[in-house]
Amino acid sequence: MPWIGLEGGFSIGNNYQGEIPQVVNTYQLTNNLTRIWGNHTAKFGVDVRQQRYLMTNFGALNGQFSFFGGGPNNIGYTNLVPNYLLGLVDSYYQTGAQTSHFYSNAVYLFAQDSWKITPNVTLNYGLRWELNTPAADRFRRVQSFRAGLASTQFPCRLDPDNPLVGVFGSQDCSPTGPARAVFPLGLGIPGDEGVPDGLFRTYYRAFAPRLGLAWSPPWQSGWLAKLTGGPGNSSVRAGWGMFYNGPIEGLILAQLVPQPPFGISSNITNMFLSTPFLRQDGTIVPNPSNGILNPRRGDPVDYSVFRPILLYGQLPAELRPQYSVQYSLTLQRKLQDDLLVQVGYVGTQGHRLLLTRDINFGNPQTCLDLNRILGPGTCGPFGADNEYFVPAGAIPAGVTLHLPYGPQRTVTGPNNPAIRLVGLRPFSSPFCNPLTGEGCPPDGVPVFASLFERQTAGNSNYHSLQVLVDKRFEEKGIQIQAAYTWSKSIDNASSFENIVNPINPRLSRSLSLFDARHRLVVTFDYRLPKVTGRRWLGGILNNWAVSGIAVYQTGFPIRITSSDDLELMNSFDFELPGQPDLVGRFRTFDPRRNNLYFFDPAAFAPQELGTIGNAPRTICCGPSIHNYDVTLRKNIPINERLRIEFRGEFYNLFNQTQFLNPRGNITEGENFGRVTRARDPRQIQFALKLFF
Structure with missing residues (x-):
């Protein structure tokens, strides 16, 4: 189906x-x-x-x-x-x-x-x-x-x-x-x-x-x-x-x-x-x-x-070809034999x-002119591939109709003769002369719709402060490492699936979708002390180790978009270029206490007809991440050549609800601003591995 x-x-x-x-x-x-x-x-x-x-x-x-x-x-x-x-x-x-x-x-x-x-x-x-x-x-x-x-x-x-x-x-x-x-x-x-x-x-x-x-x-x-x-x-x-x-x-x-x-x-x-x-x-x-x-x-x-x-x-x-310029400066200091501190700056410029x-988006000005001349509703969203006919004398005196193609790009009323448009894109009907109707497809179906071109015209920049602390307690079998990153990434398209502003791609410049302003990762590994005494007791309690990863991170930017073509370009690939207007202060909530709303949808409003909207492509930021993964393992030696490893792995140990980004498409109505998905709940798995 x-x-x-x-x-x-x-x-x-x-x-x-x-x-x-x-x-x-x-x-x-x-x-x-x-x-x-x-x-x-x-x-x-x-x-x-x-x-x-x-x-x-x-x-x-x-x-x-x-x-x-x-x-x-x-x-x-x-x-x-x-x-x-x-x-x-x-x-x-x-x-x-x-x-x-x-x-x-x-x-x-x-x-x-x-x-x-x-x-x-x-x-x-x-x-x-x-x-x-x-x-x-x-x-x-x-x-x-x-x-x-x-x-x-x-x-x-x-x-x-x-x-x-x-x-x-x-x-x-x-x-x-x-x-x-x-x-x-x-x-x-x-x-x-x-x-x-x-x-x-x-x-x-x-x-x-x-x-x-x-x-x-x-x-x-x-x-x-x-x-x-x-x-x-x-x-x-x-x-x-x-x-x-x-x-x-x-x-x-x-x-x-x-x-x-x-x-x-x-x-x-x-x-x-x-x-x-x-x-x-x-x-x-x-x-x-x-x-x-x-x-x-x-x-x-x-x-x-x-x-x-x-x-x-x-x-x-x-x-x-795409390329990046990467640069870094790192200072490393051993404070003790078992304590290492590293501080560095890391940056990347993407070109x-x-x-x-x-490259063939609908002309919103032509659509707005048609509404002014022929009446509201004549041209609207998703109408860039329709046929339009302006009778002779229909353009009032002093009113201008902007044409998307043809030998003449504007007509100021009163017009004579009639004007015929088959599509409102620059290449809708390549041979069509709107002033005479010559070369226009007679059935009202244009030759070309959108022409989505993959261009190497994007750019990005990334700056970060990175700190690493590594501490070992050899006599206790403990190793702890903490890594902190404070960073910012900006681009005008985070992947080729992001549709940029077709008129001026620079206006799409905003926080990268993968920007993570603060991120702290703490890892540890602890080999439990051995038990001496009876052999059978040591066989049960010895050779155990526990390790874990704790992640604390601020949320990713939220993609703000619109799918109702109020921009009048009818340019849909993976998404449309339209964005709503930001009309108020962007506020975030706890979704658990606000009917799953993470941000206030009233801060946004549908953009004016024929405009892309003034909201940024992305806005900071979505729900944060607090996650704990723990692994418990035991080595069971059989002889000099064989051993078995038992592992118990606990993901999202405390079973915390960790929401993914909320819906950022204003066209989604009551779901706009809501979180509808979450990361995985607690998962536990056990495994046995034979080494030989």
Whole structure:
């Protein structure tokens, strides 16, 4: 059955993202050389690899029905069950299936030297060069968007039984043919000019220098010796380095398929549950679903049946690799033979990080102008792929209509002639001239919907103070270690699944979803003292040990979002870019005493129509973590070669309720601000292990 989900309510079905069975093989050849001369230790190395991903992406074969609310026939309740019962779906997504065989090559070279300048000073320096070729599909069944490109790999020709043949009077839908209005101008396929098999150019300038310094203070007398403990009792370490990310992950590659002409990829808005290809305004959307598509090169394809074409995981012509700059300064001091203290600063700057950006989002200003000219409700949420007609003279004098495409981007009333828009996105209908209607799809279905591009345009920064204390009581068999981190991490996308502000990605900059401001971890290990006396008593009571981990951490930031498309962009991938307005002070509660509410939902309000909202992408912070895990173990020797270990492991020992982050989507109605999930309760497990 298809997947059906109500925002803030239930979901049913079993095919939300579809299965992606895959076989991944890595072939590697590596060689290293070490040369020592004098006080230098030099190392050189080469690493050559080929990675292969053989996968079948079944996608959403059965379809996905999503209810967000906010559509033209929305009932108006925060509870979306009435919309579900009436079949008023806000978004329907369906794909086909396809098999791909991606491969990429990599060459890594490095050279480094460890120079012992003096007995207590060591300098490490090196350089690494990385070459990762773009992953290419051996079947060449991938595609990407290049504005203005007219693909020549599969000529566009309407099927003889396509109703549009009678409208155009021809089957020729090439860029110069009578039916060019439905040609996907911009859809590039390997073999087209500027579209290599790997979709983007290889980057050859990934040089990564590294530098490190270790110094042990040598002072033997005076106050400096007292401060450092004398030779060998303290050390100072500093490091700096650049680190590149490897090849693009298989999950991202899987999003390249199946898409036209190798599979259906459609996201239809404002339709019915029983007839997903019939919109609520009566427009019929083509349905090309037909299993795995494998057209031969040069064979004609009827691209009109794929409209509106939704492209996920698109890769630009220039995709430079991600990299980070990491640096640290650490001071270590041995206070006693069994007591060590370490204090350090650790920082990381992330550059060119992978994120998702819709380069074909709906124009909210056009939608607002249409409402002003034709009346409220003419254009609304999830309406970026609809057809709009402005009669001649309908624009009042002095009123301006902003056009998303065409030779003229604004029209100030009174207008003459009439204006026709098929979609409100920059590339909705590439040949459409709104002022004349020439080149506009006659059935009101645009050529392109959202075009989600994976860009290396993200950035992040992380700063932290890290303190470590290690204490041993050897005579008592006790070891205790405590590690504390005070840190802050900021980015504009914590993963490629985060949709950034499509107009200005910098406005998405906020606390990272994984930011943990304070974190204290205490571990201990205690070997219980042996019992002397009777042998049988020692066999029971001896060789026991207990260890544990206690974690205290402040909560993670809460993702604040909205799914009702009040921003009028109709840009839905993993999430929509909309966010509510922050209208009050953000206050948190104890969910146990406030009907499971963790924060006050009244601090937020739906954003003004046509805006993304002023709330930050994330807000600090969710429920904290207080967790205790304990392990009890006993060694049972059998003879010199055999022994048995018994273990009893107790997770969340005190069975504390530890809530996960509350719901941060304002579209979820009464669940907004509530915690609905918790971490695991107490779990106990026992095990026996035989050593031989």
